Amino acid sequence: MPMCAASISAKGGPAVADPLLEVRDLNAWYGPAHVLQGVSLAVGPGEIVALVGRNGAGKTTTVRSIMGLIPKRSGSVRFDCADLSARPTHERFGRGLGYVPEDRRIVPGLTVRENLVLGLLAARLGKAAEAQAIEAVAQRFPRLGERLGQEAITMSGGEQQMLAIARAMLSNPKMILLDEPSEGIMPALVDEMADLFLDLKRGGTSLLLIEQNVELALEISDRAYVLDQGRLVHDGSSADLLADPTIRDRYCAV
Amino acid sequence: MTRDIAAARIMPSGADWSATAQRWRVPLLTVALAALPWIVPSQALAVNILIFGLYATGFNLLFGFAGMLSFGHAAFFGAGAYGAGIALARYGVGWFGAIAIGVAVAGVLALLIGALSIRSRGIYFSMVTLALAQLVYYVAFQATDWTGGENGLRGLTVSVIHIGPLALNFLDPVTKYYVILVFVVAALYAISRLLNAPFGAAMEAVRENESRAAAIGYDVKRIKLIAFTLSGLVCGLAGTLDALHLSIVPIDTLFYQTSGLAVMMVLLGGSGTFLGPFVGAAIFLLIEDVFSIWTPHWQLFVGIVFILAVLFLPRGVWGTLAAWHKRRSA
Numbered sequence: 413m414p415m416c417a418a419s420i421s422a423k424g425g426p427a428v429a430d431p432l433l434e435v436r437d438l439n440a441w442y443g444p445a446h447v448l449q450g451v452s453l454a455v456g457p458g459e460i461v462a463l464v465g466r467n468g469a470g471k472t473t474t475v476r477s478i479m480g481l482i483p484k485r486s487g488s489v490r491f492d493c494a495d496l497s498a499r500p501t502h503e504r505f506g507r508g509l510g511y512v513p514e515d516r517r518i519v520p521g522l523t524v525r526e527n528l529v530l531g532l533l534a535a536r537l538g539k540a541a542e543a544q545a546i547e548a549v550a551q552r553f554p555r556l557g558e559r560l561g562q563e564a565i566t567m568s569g570g571e572q573q574m575l576a577i578a579r580a581m582l583s584n585p586k587m588i589l590l591d592e593p594s595e596g597i598m599p600a601l602v603d604e605m606a607d608l609f610l611d612l613k614r615g616g617t618s619l620l621l622i623e624q625n626v627e628l629a630l631e632i633s634d635r636a637y638v639l640d641q642g643r644l645v646h647d648g649s650s651a652d653l654l655a656d657p658t659i660r661d662r663y664c665a666v
Numbered sequence: 667m668t669r670d671i672a673a674a675r676i677m678p679s680g681a682d683w684s685a686t687a688q689r690w691r692v693p694l695l696t697v698a699l700a701a702l703p704w705i706v707p708s709q710a711l712a713v714n715i716l717i718f719g720l721y722a723t724g725f726n727l728l729f730g731f732a733g734m735l736s737f738g739h740a741a742f743f744g745a746g747a748y749g750a751g752i753a754l755a756r757y758g759v760g761w762f763g764a765i766a767i768g769v770a771v772a773g774v775l776a777l778l779i780g781a782l783s784i785r786s787r788g789i790y791f792s793m794v795t796l797a798l799a800q801l802v803y804y805v806a807f808q809a810t811d812w813t814g815g816e817n818g819l820r821g822l823t824v825s826v827i828h829i830g831p832l833a834l835n836f837l838d839p840v841t842k843y844y845v846i847l848v849f850v851v852a853a854l855y856a857i858s859r860l861l862n863a864p865f866g867a868a869m870e871a872v873r874e875n876e877s878r879a880a881a882i883g884y885d886v887k888r889i890k891l892i893a894f895t896l897s898g899l900v901c902g903l904a905g906t907l908d909a910l911h912l913s914i915v916p917i918d919t920l921f922y923q924t925s926g927l928a929v930m931m932v933l934l935g936g937s938g939t940f941l942g943p944f945v946g947a948a949i950f951l952l953i954e955d956v957f958s959i960w961t962p963h964w965q966l967f968v969g970i971v972f973i974l975a976v977l978f979l980p981r982g983v984w985g986t987l988a989a990w991h992k993r994r995s996a
Contacts, residue, residue, distance in 0.1 A: 481877045501880035511881040519871045521938070526867045531882055533864045579882065 428454040431490075432587055432618050433478070433509075438487035440470075440477045447473050449642045451487075455587065460609060460619045462629035462650060464664055465639035471622045472514060474639065475589040478620075479511050480504055492586060510585030514592040514622075517576030520565035524556055524575060527564045531579035549578045570601035577608070587618040594625050606632050626664045630654040638663050691940050692858045696851050699944075700844075706948075709839035711955045713846060715948045717908050718931065720850045722943030723857060724900025725928035730938035731866065732893040733873030734784075737792045738799030739928050741779060742898040744920030745772040746905025748806060748813055751915040754822040756812070761824045761836075765849070765906045772902020773895060775802070780894030784887060796922060803920040819915040836910070846907050853903055858940065860896070869893050901928075930968075934975050936985025945984040 428434075431454035440448035448470050455461045463471050477485045480501045488497045489504075496504050505511070518527050528549060532542050550557030555571055556578060564575060573593055580588050590609075594602045602625075609619055609632055623629035630636060630650040638646040638653075640663045646653075653659060687694065699719075703712040725739050750768030753759040759767060783794040806813045813819055827834045827845060834841050860866055868889055871879040876886050909915050918924065927950075935946025953971060957964035979986045 476877075479881055481881065500885070501877065502883050502885045505881060505883035513878055513881060517878075519867070519874050521870055521874075522867055529864050530867050530871055533868060533883070583883065 428456040428459075430457070431455060432457045432459075432492060433620070434488075434490040435474075435478060436488045436490075438474065438477050438489075439485060440473050440482045441484040442473075442482075447642050448477060448485075451639070451642075451644055453637050453644070453647070455618050455620055457586075457618055458613055458616045459635065460613050460621060460633040462621045462623060462626075462633035462636040463639060464623060464626050464629055464636055466664065467624075469639040469663075470642040471639055472591055473642075475511065475591055475620065475622060478504075478589060479509070505583075505585075508584075508586035510580040510583065510588040512573075512576050512580045512588060512590045512593060514595065518564040518572050518579075520563070522564060523561055524564050524567070525560040527575055528556075528560075528579055528582060531582040545582055549582065553578050568598075570597040573597055574601070574605070577605070581612070581617075585617065587620065588612070589620045589622075591622045592624060593621070594623065594628060602628065626660060627654075692851070692855050695854060695941060695944065696847075699847055699850070703840060703843050706952065707955060709843060711951060713839070713843050713911050714951050715944070716843070716846055716850050717904050717911060718927070718951060719944035719947040720853060720907070721901050721904035722928050722931040722935070722947045723854065724897050724904060726932045726937055726939075726943045727857060727860075727900060728893055728897035729929070729932060730942070731861065731873065732869040732890060734890065734894070735792050735929070736783075736795040736894075736897075737922065737925050737929070738779060738783075738795030738797075739897070739901050740920050740922060740924035741799035741802040742772045742776050742901040743905040743908070743924055743928075744802065744806065744915075745775045745898075746902030747909040747915045747919050748819060748905075749902070750906035751819045751822045751909040752812060754824065754909075755819060761827055761910065764822075765903070765910070768906035768909065769899055769902045772905060773899045776895045776898020776902070777891070780891050780898070784890040784894060796925070799920070799925060800922060803917075803922070806920050807917060813915075813917070816917055818917050819909075820913075822909065822915070823913040824910055842911065846911065849903065849907060853900055857900065861940065865889075865892070930972055932982070934972060934982055936982025936988070939982070939985050939988060942982050942984040946982060949983065 433455040435451065435453050438448055438451040439446065451470070451474055453461070453463075463474060465471055473482060476482050477487070478489055480496070480499065488495065490496065491504070491509055492507055494507060496507065519530065522530070525546065528546050529542065532545060546560070550560065553574055556575055559567060559571070564572060567575070577590070577593065593605055597605070606628060609621070612619060621629055621633060630653050633650045635647065636650045636653050637644055638659060645663055646659050699716060702715060703709050706712050706715065721743055725736070728734050728736055746768040749771030750764040753764040753767040754761070779795065779798045782798060783791055786794055807815055809815070824836050827836045834845060836842050836845065868879070868884055871882070871884065872886055872889050879889070880886050905919065908919070931946035931950050932943050933946070934949055935944065936942030949971070950968060953968050954964055957967045975982065981989055
């Protein structure tokens with residue numbers, strides 16, 4: 413676990429001693445609309461952190477800003493001891509920051525295998541290592557293994573989501589940002605996904621998890637941030653939030 | 667149960683057939699093109715289909731696969747034609763060297779125009795490519811000492827082509843056709859390899875969603891610039907072959923109508939498919955060939971066919987056939 417020489421964490425920062433990801437005073441605008449107003453958060457190594465809140469609270473904007481995908485933004489993003497605030501998106505990925513966006517997650521014209529190769533290409537492996545990595549995915553995700561030659565768009569929503577997560581895992585990121593992974597997916601697959609997230613955590617990968625399904629998010633996460641109207645309104649341990657419904661009812665009820 | 671249905675979908679014999687066709691697409695197209703001079707009404711038409719099919723294929727690389735609509739590809743077709751033509755006519759370079767020079771000139775120009783235009787997106791990208799290509803047109807128009815200006819570039823007749831001990835009569839239409847075919851097939855093979863390589867998938871990822879492609883580690887600007895330059899190289903090769911074929915480079919080669927030609931041919935045939943551009947070029951040139959005999963207003967018929975295709979076959983003729991076959995075998 414690397415101790416960062418020049419961590420910016422000082423006054424009343426997030427309750428993580430040596431964070432892998434540290435976001436400070438994040439602001440984002442869509443045109444004139446100031447949608448993120450000073451969000452600061454941190455995720456430690458091997459930690460699952462949930463980001464919850466109502467629709468439109470700014471959860472997606474937060475992770476998109478962390479990936480550098482919102483053009484009009486300010487604030488600092490430190491990841492794995494490096495300041496990424498001004499770096500382009502693909503470099504953030506290259507540093508080990510994986511991202512599974514919401515909605516259409518896969519390239520529709522390509523087969524499952526081709527979609528997976530896309531996730532590997534940036535890692536620049538040899539042909540043999542590539543085949544090995546895909547074989548490992550086929551073992552870990554039998555549903556995908558059976559369908560490697562199939563066009564990805566012909567799979568169910570849940571399988572497409574699994575493909576997107578598998579693709580993000582292929583490059584061995586230190587952390588994955590997951591935007592609504594359980595949305596529109598059948599319950600059996602949601603359980604499978606929760607197991608996968610806990611597996612990833614055991615393997616040392618950190619997760620920042622956006623979820624509409626607050627119960628699920630709090631059950632598998634260590635800590636949680638609650639976002640409302642572009643501001644952080646609460647942070648604490650997930651167990652506490654799960655036990656005490658007042659905050660959940662106030663900020664997360666639809 | 668959904669699993670069984672999905673598994674059945676990838677199994678049928680029809681899909682095997684189309685996968686085989688996919689794997690053998692370059693040899694199949696080569697056979698079809700080799701037979702072309704005996705199928706279409708004239709040798710000249712066959713050569714045109716060959717050259718403009720390659721031109722449209724180069725354009726499709728950028729438009730169909732990387733999703734960037736350029737209105738300036740005449741610049742690369744023309745740069746290839748003028749590059750080869752000037753090398754032949756002004757400097758007495760051999761035919762093969764002239765082709766290499768033409769392709770190189772087109773490639774450098776594509777790198778330049780690409781670097782300037784990929785900063786913008788959508789319609790703005792199209793407008794920047796159009797403006798820069800028109801700039802190239804006016805420069806060529808004014809530089810009469812080099813390009814012959816309005817009258818076009820003349821004096822580049824290649825009559826004999828020496829390949830080792832062989833001396834081929836390039837003035838014979840059939841010989842000329844097959845010499846050009848060799849270059850077209852070589853280019854098609856290279857493009858097919860490129861599309862099957864991970865870079866092909868990366869281009870499609872960029873086309874579908876730029877920010878998602880960036881989020882899985884792709885430098886989107888770099889991929890766009892490479893796609894743009896490769897596309898320009900292919901269109902430049904088509905231009906050099908056109909110069910050799912016509913023995914003259916008309917100034918129209920660089921005019922924006924030539925850019926429009928690529929767009930129409932690709933949309934007619936089917937963008938984002940491998941064979942579509944050739945089908946589109948063949949349909950377009952066939953209509954021109956047939957109708958221009960009895961009316962000077964043949965473009966009216968091309969226009970009608972184009973509108974009908976856009977309205978009723980939005981995937982283009984080949985794209986629709988391919989999609990229909992896939993559905994039927996599913």
